[in-house]
Amino acid sequence: MSSWLLLGGLAASAFLSATVLPGNSELALGALLLQRPELLWPALLVATAANALGSISSLWLGRCVPPRPLPPRAAAWFARFGPAALWLSWVPLAGDALPLAAGWLRLSFWPCVLWITLGKASRYALLAWGMLGLIR
Secondary structure, eight states, X not given: OOHXXXXXXXXXXXXXXXXXXXXXXXXXXXXXXXXOGGGHHHHHHHHHHHHHHHHHHHHHHHHHSOOOOOOHHHHHHHHHHGGGGGGGGGSTTHHHXXXXXXXXXXXXXXHHHHHHHXXXXXXXXXXXXXXXXXXX
């Protein structure tokens, strides 16, 4: 199968996995690396970028919702950690809500993008490192 098709499928899976839609980009990345380990760096770049873009779209959607107060505990958590809390946007299920909440709270856009991307890259790098350990 063409490298472009494999990477395109990974991108679609990664983007959808970062939204409220179901997806499993970890399995897609693992399957791709098992089949074509030489695509490690392009796969990491594609998965990170697409997954980050999915979360950034959620951040943008959160900004489209009229601001209202969050529950006190959630508001205190975001007040304490700010955009850095978005490093956890890679966490399954709960992480999908973090960019929405950050957008709703009108946190600074570019720091949010940075922390989302760092979190996604960290997760995929650890996953790829583990997969390559299994392959070798």
